[in-house]
Amino acid sequence: MNTQADPSKEELILRAAGDVFLEKGLSGARMQEIADRAGINKTLLHYYFRTKKNIYARILGKVFSAFFSQIEEAFGDGSSFAAVLRQFIDRLLDLLAANPRVPLFLMQELAQGGTIARDILVKTLAHQRMTLPKRLVALIRQEQQAGHLGPVDPIQFMITVLGSCIYFFAAEPIVREVLASIQPGKPFDREAFLAQRRQSIFDVLYYGLKKREQSP
Amino acid sequence: MNTQADPSKEELILRAAGDVFLEKGLSGARMQEIADRAGINKTLLHYYFRTKKNIYARILGKVFSAFFSQIEEAFGDGSSFAAVLRQFIDRLLDLLAANPRVPLFLMQELAQGGTIARDILVKTLAHQRMTLPKRLVALIRQEQQAGHLGPVDPIQFMITVLGSCIYFFAAEPIVREVLASIQPGKPFDREAFLAQRRQSIFDVLYYGLKKREQSP
DNA sequence: AAATGGTTTAACCATATGGTCAATTTTACC
DNA sequence: GGTAAAATTGACCATATGGTTAAACCATTT
Numbered sequence: 001m002n003t004q005a006d007p008s009k010e011e012l013i014l015r016a017a018g019d020v021f022l023e024k025g026l027s028g029a030r031m032q033e034i035a036d037r038a039g040i041n042k043t044l045l046h047y048y049f050r051t052k053k054n055i056y057a058r059i060l061g062k063v064f065s066a067f068f069s070q071i072e073e074a075f076g077d078g079s080s081f082a083a084v085l086r087q088f089i090d091r092l093l094d095l096l097a098a099n100p101r102v103p104l105f106l107m108q109e110l111a112q113g114g115t116i117a118r119d120i121l122v123k124t125l126a127h128q129r130m131t132l133p134k135r136l137v138a139l140i141r142q143e144q145q146a147g148h149l150g151p152v153d154p155i156q157f158m159i160t161v162l163g164s165c166i167y168f169f170a171a172e173p174i175v176r177e178v179l180a181s182i183q184p185g186k187p188f189d190r191e192a193f194l195a196q197r198r199q200s201i202f203d204v205l206y207y208g209l210k211k212r213e214q215s216p
Numbered sequence: 217m218n219t220q221a222d223p224s225k226e227e228l229i230l231r232a233a234g235d236v237f238l239e240k241g242l243s244g245a246r247m248q249e250i251a252d253r254a255g256i257n258k259t260l261l262h263y264y265f266r267t268k269k270n271i272y273a274r275i276l277g278k279v280f281s282a283f284f285s286q287i288e289e290a291f292g293d294g295s296s297f298a299a300v301l302r303q304f305i306d307r308l309l310d311l312l313a314a315n316p317r318v319p320l321f322l323m324q325e326l327a328q329g330g331t332i333a334r335d336i337l338v339k340t341l342a343h344q345r346m347t348l349p350k351r352l353v354a355l356i357r358q359e360q361q362a363g364h365l366g367p368v369d370p371i372q373f374m375i376t377v378l379g380s381c382i383y384f385f386a387a388e389p390i391v392r393e394v395l396a397s398i399q400p401g402k403p404f405d406r407e408a409f410l411a412q413r414r415q416s417i418f419d420v421l422y423y424g425l426k427k428r429e430q431s432p
Numbered sequence: 433a434a435a436t437g438g439t440t441t442a443a444c445c446a447t448a449t450g451g452t453c454a455a456t457t458t459t460a461c462c
Numbered sequence: 463g464g465t466a467a468a469a470t471t472g473a474c475c476a477t478a479t480g481g482t483t484a485a486a487c488c489a490t491t492t
Contacts, residue, residue: 009469024328028243031450041471046451101327103387108324110389111317112240121390125397134398150423155398156416159391160380167379170386171319173326174337175375181341182350182371200372207366208424225439247480257441262481 010048012038017055018062022101025108026056057116060109064124067102070095072132081143086202088136089165093198096169104170140209149209157209164201226264228254233271234278238317241324242272273332276325280340283318286311288348297359302418304352305381309414312385320386356425365425373425380417 007015016038020029031052035042049055074091075084096103109117140154168175176188223231232254236245247268251258265271290307291300312319325333356370384391392404 025241025243025324027241028328030448032448042450043452043472044470047469050451052450104320104323104327106390107320107386108241110387111320112244113389118389118393121393125393137398150419152419153412153416155395156413157420159384159413160417160420162387163379163381163383164376165379166387167383168375170323171326171378171382173329173334174322177334177337177341179371182353196369197372197375200369201376203366203368204373204376204421204424206424207426208420208422210423246478248478258480259441259482260439263439266481268480 009038009040009044012040013045013048013055014058014062018059021056021059022105025105053116057120060117061120061124063102063105064120065127067095067099067106068124068128072128075132075135081139081148082206084139085206089161089202090198092165093194096165097194100169100172103166107170152209161205164205168197225254225256225260228256229261229264229271230274230278234275237272237275238321241321269332273336276333277336279318279321280336281343283311283315283322284340284344288344291348291351297355297364298422300355301422305377305418306414308381309410312381313410316385316388319382323386368425377421380421384413
């Protein structure tokens with residue numbers, strides 16, 4: 001009957017493959033597991049995509065473009081720099097909370113040095129024309145010239161923002177374990193922690209960038 | 217003759233295995249490649265360590281304890297908080313520059329959720345008693361009570377420091393590609409970039425933590 | 433030099449895994 | 463209903479891979 005437009009097999013495969021590749025990486029993923037999770041026969045994977053690497057490349061492409069375009073959208077239209085920064089941090093953290101495995105997956109893939117990932121990254125960057133970093137850098141430069149912000153290099157600042165937001169999600173198990181060893185017995189409240197993290201990142205980075213006087 | 221104390225086969229294996237596992241992860245590494253890089257027969261791997269997982273666990277243990285103990289040492293004895301923070305950032309960046317693949321390796325392993333890594337992490341933390349985080353947190357609290365630092369949560373601040381330092385190394389290929397797309401044609405000078413990074417992190421984070429007045 | 437015990441190797445094994453094939457089922461169209 | 467094309471499947475294949483075995487090698491002791 002199919003009144004409710006259930007997803008095509010191709011779509012089922014891509015979803016399952018996304019899950020498995022995100023969890024285990026290219027070499028750790030098994031075609032059989034993808035097939036099982038998609039609820040189909042393994043041969044269908046090859047029927048639709050020929051090879052494992054093809055599926056992987058598709059996933060990589062989807063993840064890349066989805067993630068980057070969502071980051072683009074995270075660049076709000078607030079008036080003040082403070083508002084833009086806050087919105088950017090908030091939306092980036094939301095995006096990360098919804099896709100906690102993505103950063104590690106992308107980093108790991110790129111570090112492996114495979115050409116697949118690099119090609120896709122280059123294509124994605126070319127396609128999206130990276131308006132976000134340029135706009136952010138431009139905005140910071142502008143505020144600096146207006147005398148509102150200190151002389152910190154905008155690109156370095158951007159990397160610090162990204163690192164501050166992303167690190168927790170990439171290293172969550174380590175962070176948790178270390179926290180537990182610092183505060184034994186205290187359970188980890190992820191929601192509260194992320195809310196606090198949000199505020200803390202903004203506080204430190206905003207005031208770190210604001211204009212000041214002396215330097216030790 | 218062997219006058220010059222060349223490394224034992226076991227040592228050769230561990231070195232080669234370290235390289236291969238750091239590059240490719242557990243599932244991506246091949247026993248044959250480890251043997252080849254060590255310049256020995258594959259059977260010797262099993263003779264000394266029985267299984268692949270055993271070798272992997274040894275590497276994981278070495279990397280963990282070496283890395284954590286070196287981070288401990290990075291906690292200098294400077295007088296002012298500014299000096300301690302600067303020294304910590306400097307030494308952490310040095311350590312990362314010397315072992316750029318370690319963070320991603322550890323993160324990836326922990327995220328995979330294997331018990332090997334978690335066990336070793338717990339043991340390492342218990343063994344080293346994590347003096348560093350505790351000391352750093354204590355120092356920040358102390359300075360806050362003395363009225364020198366703002367009310368930012370010390371643990372959150374610590375994560376921000378780590379993220380700011382580590383992110384670049386974990387995501388270097390992405391960062392480079394994005395930079396190239398922002399500044400086409402300009403070659404990437406890694407040395408200069410890292411020197412600038414060092415200064416920028418300190419500037420932003422130190423002034424971000426310092427006491428201030430208003431809050432938007 | 434024979435014996436002993438640790439080390440090293442080539443050949444081999446069992447299984448896992450990506451991928452193919454032929455046959456069957458389903459769908460679309462007449 | 464019949465037919466052709468697309469979709470789907472179970473059986474199968476070739477290779478890669480972690481691991482084992484038995485024999486050879488080598489150093490040390492007696």
